[in-house]
Amino acid sequence: MSAPLVLITGASGGIGRALAFEFARHGYDVALAARNGDALAEVAAKLAGKGAKTHIVPVDLAVPEGAKALLQALEDLHLEVDVLVNNAGFGDMDPVAEADCNKLIAMVDLNIRTLTELSCALLPNMVERRRGGILNVASTAAFMPGPNMAVYYASKAYVLSLTEALSVELKDSGVHACALCPGPVKSGFQEASAMKGSLLLKVSPMMTPKRVARAGYRAFAKGKRVVVPGLFNKMMPIMGRLSPKSMTMVLVKRLQTQ
Numbered sequence: 633m634s635a636p637l638v639l640i641t642g643a644s645g646g647i648g649r650a651l652a653f654e655f656a657r658h659g660y661d662v663a664l665a666a667r668n669g670d671a672l673a674e675v676a677a678k679l680a681g682k683g684a685k686t687h688i689v690p691v692d693l694a695v696p697e698g699a700k701a702l703l704q705a706l707e708d709l710h711l712e713v714d715v716l717v718n719n720a721g722f723g724d725m726d727p728v729a730e731a732d733c734n735k736l737i738a739m740v741d742l743n744i745r746t747l748t749e750l751s752c753a754l755l756p757n758m759v760e761r762r763r764g765g766i767l768n769v770a771s772t773a774a775f776m777p778g779p780n781m782a783v784y785y786a787s788k789a790y791v792l793s794l795t796e797a798l799s800v801e802l803k804d805s806g807v808h809a810c811a812l813c814p815g816p817v818k819s820g821f822q823e824a825s826a827m828k829g830s831l832l833l834k835v836s837p838m839m840t841p842k843r844v845a846r847a848g849y850r851a852f853a854k855g856k857r858v859v860v861p862g863l864f865n866k867m868m869p870i871m872g873r874l875s876p877k878s879m880t881m882v883l884v885k886r887l888q889t890q
Contacts, residue, residue: 639663639713642720644671650845651717656684663687665702693720694742699749714764716754718747723784736783743787762806767852768795772815772868776880799857811858812848815865817841
């Protein structure tokens, strides 16, 4: 019997790269998708060195046809996906009125549209086979509005809401959905999002991608619906539920200021 295959988007670095190694460590073959083909090849070579069978698909998932290109590549490679990890995404720290609108639209396309399109395309076969699942990488940002990163926070709220609904829809199907909601992680995300000088990164402990990936895989394997790695990060959803929203948003805005 062949090993199950996991497809991981945004797999060239950070949490996506760490998840590739984590799934491979548990016996999965791995399909890696991201824009940077050279970085994907490097990850694939290291995975192969550990005995994992890998496939790479260089593709820009932030453009409207990105998801279709990835799905076509999987079909051309005759790959049947057992687990989909929607990890690709990015943020941007600027008030909406001052932000690059094209960048915000690309963020919505990647963080929401691509994730949804891949899920819609791959879920039916999983349900038909009665095995597999989806691990969506959301964020602690999903639990509250985020002034100065409004579109990013909203996009992650969508990811969390969708995943929780899917977990109910998929009950007793043999397939399950899990949302991984990390806080700040030591990766290239902060630099790409222009967050490096923000107060949030000065006061919040940053986890390693490896630790986040292990927590995510463990929760997915156990069939959990949501996982928030790290004790400090677990306080964020509680704060979002118990604090007045006006107070929460003032605090978040302050944390998201350079």
